[in-house]
Amino acid sequence: MQINAYAAMKSGDALTPFTYETQGLAPDQVLIGITHCGICHSDIHLIDDDWKTGAYPLIPGHEIVGTVIEVGNQVKHLKKGERAGVGWQCDSCGYCEWCMQGEENLCSKQQATCVGRPGGYANAICVPAHFAFPIPTALSSAQAAPLLCGGATVYSPLRRFINNPAMRVGVMGIGGLGHLALQFSHAFGCETTAFSTSKNKEPDARKLGADHFIVSNDNAVLKKHQASFDFILATTPKGVDWSAYIALLRPKGVLCIVGALETNITASIMSLVDGRKSICGSNIAGTQTIKEMLEFAARHHIGAQVETVPLTQVNEAVNRVREGKSPYRLVLEVSQ
């Protein structure tokens, strides 16, 4: 099948129409006709080569929802005509200790859907079916697409670290990932605070589940909330004064960073030693957690706040995300 996509030919380039042929379906693969693909900030990092992957031509896109066109003869959990979604990861070794536990995102052989492989800014994609998930009927395709990467990435650490609904949770950066994190944290029953550089996001943040809203670009304001949080999830794509966020933690508090930054953290060791605090990172989620997250989102009416844009207007949409002028999630809509 010929697949029609959009690709960047070099770092920072506008995307241009690009076609390629699929090589026939392997027994463990699925071919999906894409209807929706979210624009995650990781796509911007890839297009701009912030991570020095240098993988061009680059067809971005890893928040994919569509309809199954064809399945290989070993595929049991998806059928032709059903909706399916694919996120950041599309392959792993399948037999290491992490893969055996459904934590394929920790496998040393993990492969990303749109790095060195054609991604989802296209009318179709062929991937190993293990990494394609049925979409619950309660979720629309547009609101489900950003759950596949953004939703999974915030659900996984929230689920891991929240062991008590009385915990006080902070979400820093209320964009694609952050606005989903507010919804999950609220649904887990936690007192939830949004940290945002954009004062105008307060009404939305409160509707999405924030009990409190803190304008975060003023360290004097942050200082008033010292030692108040058990868990802070940082989703910003840019570096900040991390020591100001460590100071916000209560004893045993955790600062978890999911923003994919190429910068270093400088923090005093004593600020962690006193009060047994931790800093950690987290990457996407394994397949078990993604399945659970989709079910949980459907049950709690959690989905992305999206604006849809035709795939033909991809460059304008990418620029809006790059410049921080997009709604919570821009989702490309593909006509089949």
Ligand code: NAP
């Ligand atoms: P996004 O939709 O662009 O939102 C980022 C938010 O960060 C903005 O809405 C803004 O929120 C805040 N922000 C603060 N300073 C900013 C700046 N200088 N430029 C842009 N935003 C700024 O991004 P996203 O899709 O949520 O992704 C966020 C980060 O997570 C990216 O680095 C992405 O690559 C990474 N990511 C990591 C994983 C993983 O596995 N760890 C998975 C997916 C994405 P306020 O207006 O509220 O301040």
Ligand code: ZN
């Ligand atoms: Zn992503």
